[in-house]
Amino acid sequence: MDYIANLPPTHVLQEKDAAHHLHPFTDTKSLNAKGTRVITRAEGVYLWDSEGHKILDGMAGLWCVNVGYGRTEIIEAVHRQMQQLPYYNTFFQTSHPPAIALAGKIAQLAPDQLDHVFFAGSGSEANDTVVRMVRHYWASEGKPTKKTIISRHNAYHGSTMAGASLGGMSAMHAQGGLPIPDITHINQPYWYGEGGDMDPAEFGLMRARELEAEIDRLGEDNVAAFIGEPIQGAGGVVIPPKTYWPEIQRICRERNILLIADEVICGFGRTGNWFGSQTFNFKPDLMPIAKGLSSGYLPIGAVVVSEKVAKGFIEHGGEFYHGFTYSAHPAACAAALANLEIIENERLPERVANDTGLYLAEKWKMLGEHPLVGEARICGLVGALELSPDKAHRASFEAERGTVGTICRDHCFESGLVMRHVGDSMIISPPLVITRSEVDELIEKAHRALDMTAADVTAQGIK
Ligand SMILES: *Cc1c(COP(=O)(O)O)cnc(C)c1O
Numbered sequence: 001m002d003y004i005a006n007l008p009p010t011h012v013l014q015e016k017d018a019a020h021h022l023h024p025f026t027d028t029k030s031l032n033a034k035g036t037r038v039i040t041r042a043e044g045v046y047l048w049d050s051e052g053h054k055i056l057d058g059m060a061g062l063w064c065v066n067v068g069y070g071r072t073e074i075i076e077a078v079h080r081q082m083q084q085l086p087y088y089n090t091f092f093q094t095s096h097p098p099a100i101a102l103a104g105k106i107a108q109l110a111p112d113q114l115d116h117v118f119f120a121g122s123g124s125e126a127n128d129t130v131v132r133m134v135r136h137y138w139a140s141e142g143k144p145t146k147k148t149i150i151s152r153h154n155a156y157h158g159s160t161m162a163g164a165s166l167g168g169m170s171a172m173h174a175q176g177g178l179p180i181p182d183i184t185h186i187n188q189p190y191w192y193g194e195g196g197d198m199d200p201a202e203f204g205l206m207r208a209r210e211l212e213a214e215i216d217r218l219g220e221d222n223v224a225a226f227i228g229e230p231i232q233g234a235g236g237v238v239i240p241p242k243t244y245w246p247e248i249q250r251i252c253r254e255r256n257i258l259l260i261a262d263e264v265i266c267g268f269g270r271t272g273n274w275f276g277s278q279t280f281n282f283k284p285d286l287m288p289i290a291k292g293l294s295s296g297y298l299p300i301g302a303v304v305v306s307e308k309v310a311k312g313f314i315e316h317g318g319e320f321y322h323g324f325t326y327s328a329h330p331a332a333c334a335a336a337l338a339n340l341e342i343i344e345n346e347r348l349p350e351r352v353a354n355d356t357g358l359y360l361a362e363k364w365k366m367l368g369e370h371p372l373v374g375e376a377r378i379c380g381l382v383g384a385l386e387l388s389p390d391k392a393h394r395a396s397f398e399a400e401r402g403t404v405g406t407i408c409r410d411h412c413f414e415s416g417l418v419m420r421h422v423g424d425s426m427i428i429s430p431p432l433v434i435t436r437s438e439v440d441e442l443i444e445k446a447h448r449a450l451d452m453t454a455a456d457v458t459a460q461g462i463k
Contacts, residue, residue: 009050010038013050014035014036017035018032037049037413042057042070045068054416056441056442058417058419058430059419059428059429060296060429060430062296063265063270064296066269066295066339066433067295067339067342067348067432067433068432074295074338074339074342075297078334081330082331086330086331087329089327090119091323091327099333102119102328102333102336103116103117103119105340106340110275110287111278111284113307114287115305115307117305119301119324120301120303121326122301123163123289124158124160125160126158126289126290126301127162127288128162129303130166130225130288133286134225135224137309138224140313140318148224149224149225149260150184150211150214150226151167151186151226151227152185152188152232154188156232156233156235157229157262157264158264161178165179166227187207187210189244191203191241192375193386193396203241205244207240207244208251212251212255220257225260226252226257226260228261228262229263229265229266230263230277230280231271231379233265234422236423237377237382237383237422240280242281245280258309260286261277261284261286264288265429267291268292269349270432271352272349272357273380284306285308285309287303288304289303289304293339298331298335300329300335300336348432352380355436356436357380360439360442364376364443367443370450372388372453373386373388373450374390381428383427384425384426387408387424387453388424389463399463401423402421403424407456408450411449411453411456412445414449415449419449
């Protein structure tokens, strides 16, 4: 059925959706009772729903539409590639021009030490690849006991079995018997929620040094790697103190374990540099990427690895028994190449660092003055507002976690803004092409939603 030329009424779409579509990360029963929102088109930083409402997308889809919607350069590149070669694999000693071009382009853009690319279809697949790759690396170095990967509580590394195991989301672990073996978790560098009276810099060091203690507990000969998002995204935009990553790097180097930066959100300009590791001043050995790699136009992910890790493959020989039918899918590679060209030509990382990021930061700090906001933190174009009943003490609500966040999220939608909530923090990650006047609009709508939320909190007596 042609839903583009001939869109049925919203209630029909909602009924069909409820009848046949199981949504990810959704309570299907409550969604079906309410009816899904149907997004029908998008342009720039705006979405339109089936009722004709125009909505400012403060989340860039799911943290991914870095270059904004409707970019004809990407659409045309994909169209051309589809006509030329819509699919071929890269398993059987074959390659194709878009894979070759994209691997080279990523190697050029990635930090110096990262020069080799293994393609996957998503961020989760990239992280599954990471698990197998680091274990294969240590085995090929003659150290097969170095298998355990250390991650953090409240990390997000995807939804496949290995991705969710690397992640530190307890609700995800509870479903399906995770984590898989040989993955452990240390505490996160979440100063607002867990730092108490400590100075943030000191807290960052303390949390980083938990890695040292965990390596001691496991034995260095059993540890393969540490993985972390430069900024935890889905965990609530946890921006670590400046002291954190350099200390993590020191420990990884001294204890001879690999350092993995999950750049699925931070990569491709989000923090004001091409990669989050550059903003936080460390050099990873492996870098899973996805989301901003294609700005979500087509699904693609990859793991970028250092010369040292690649050596395990290139010099030692032997087959790596791993890969996906859609590793380096030609159309997805074409989308990624056109997307990277836009990011480069429009100097989006620089624009975030020197213009829109600074402008948003100034306005965001002003939202931090709102009586309902305990902290307003931001880095580049990714930020969070912690909602609190008592800003002076960084207190959380006594009501069930997420109650106030959900109210605020709904008010944002009503005001024509997508802002996501993680518990009682509100999250933004807008397209990197957002202009100053669109930032003004985002802030104004967020402010209005905060006012309405504060009124509800008072009226409903939420503590
Ligand atoms: C989204 C995300 C993933 C998973 O990517 P998918 O494409 O959804 O599989 C992994 N890591 C981080 C940091 C993410 O934000």
